[in-house]
Amino acid sequence: MPQLLITGANRGIGLALTELYLAAGWDVVACCRDPAHADDLLYLISDNPGLEVYQLDVTDYDALSDLAQELSDRPIDLLINNAGYYGPNAVLLGDIPVDEWRKVMEINAIAPIKVTEAFLPNLRLAKGTVANISSKMGSIEDNQSGGGYLYRSSKAALNAASKSLALDLAADGIKAVVLHPGWVRTDMGGPHGLIDADTSAQGIKSLLEQLQPQDSGKFFDYQGKHLAW
Numbered sequence: 001m002p003q004l005l006i007t008g009a010n011r012g013i014g015l016a017l018t019e020l021y022l023a024a025g026w027d028v029v030a031c032c033r034d035p036a037h038a039d040d041l042l043y044l045i046s047d048n049p050g051l052e053v054y055q056l057d058v059t060d061y062d063a064l065s066d067l068a069q070e071l072s073d074r075p076i077d078l079l080i081n082n083a084g085y086y087g088p089n090a091v092l093l094g095d096i097p098v099d100e101w102r103k104v105m106e107i108n109a110i111a112p113i114k115v116t117e118a119f120l121p122n123l124r125l126a127k128g129t130v131a132n133i134s135s136k137m138g139s140i141e142d143n144q145s146g147g148g149y150l151y152r153s154s155k156a157a158l159n160a161a162s163k164s165l166a167l168d169l170a171a172d173g174i175k176a177v178v179l180h181p182g183w184v185r186t187d188m189g190g191p192h193g194l195i196d197a198d199t200s201a202q203g204i205k206s207l208l209e210q211l212q213p214q215d216s217g218k219f220f221d222y223q224g225k226h227l228a229w
Contacts, residue, residue: 001050003126005029005076007058007115008083010038013133013181016201017080022048024205029071031056031083058083058111068118075126076119078208081112082133087150101150108154113161116176120169127173131208132162134178136221141228159219159229166217175216179204182222195222 004021008014009030018030018041027050032038035053045051056067058081085107087100112132116123123130136142138155158178165176181200203222210224219227 001025001027002077003027003029003075004078004080005031005071005119005122006080006082007031007056007112009053010035010041013184013197013200013204014080014082015040016197017082017204018051019044020198020201020205021078022051026050026077028052029054029076031058031067033057033083058115059106061114064115064118068122071119071122074122075128076122077126077128078131079116079119079123079128080131080133081115083111084108084133091147091150093147093149096149101153104150104154105157108151109157109161112158113165116165123169123174124172128175129208129211130162130165130169130174130176131204132158132176132178133181134158134162134219136180136227138178139219139228163217170213170216175211175213177208177211177215177217178219179207180219180221180227 004026006014006017009018010032018028021028022044029052030041031054032041035055041053054067056063085104087104088097116130135155137148137152138159140156143152162176162178169176181204183194184200185196200222207220207224219229221227
């Protein structure tokens with residue numbers, strides 16, 4: 001069976017993607033910070049023998065290394081770096097919380113690249129794909145409203161790093177893309193989102209199924225539309 005490893009799998013888009021890939025016959029390594037309280041994710045185990053749930057804080061790089069060692073012989077066809085953090089709302093220029101900015105950058109920009117580093121041997125075994133869940137808020141060209149300093153900058157950094165991933169891993173046959181999942185009704189996206197998590201997940205899966213080598217290093221939304229950096 002093809003193998004997916006996904007972070008932030010306990011809710012929202014991550015949970016929807018986990019369910020979708022399991023239904024398609026994939027084996028899924030689902031990671032989240034607190035599996036003991038991930039009831040919706042754990043509920044899937046009884047009907048899905050291909051699902052494994054692991055505790056992982058993506059910023060705990062020692063634990064990440066341990067997990068990579070545990071899974072060292074397993075080819076990974078698809079790595080979805082989904083775990084993310086928005087940070088405090090309504091941050092205004094003149095009162096930007098530096099500690100929170102560092103936290104947002106760590107989770108959204110640094111951790112996905114470290115996760116990718118950790119599982120590079122697995123990706124090489126399968127000539128797999130890295131899909132980093134970003135946001136249109138990380139597009140500099142699309143920014144017409146200002147604000148959002150913490151989240152915008154973290155996703156712009158992720159986009160830049162993902163472009164380098166695509167270039168550096170091309171010789172290994174590994175593709176890397178960044179994806180805007182849409183404005184989704186989740187805990188992060190809030191109740192006014194335009195789509196639900198299932199719609200986003202279905203679009204992402206369809207896009208990844210059609211991905212070609214020449215698409216590596218590009219920025220897409222969940223409908224397959226190419227986005228500006």
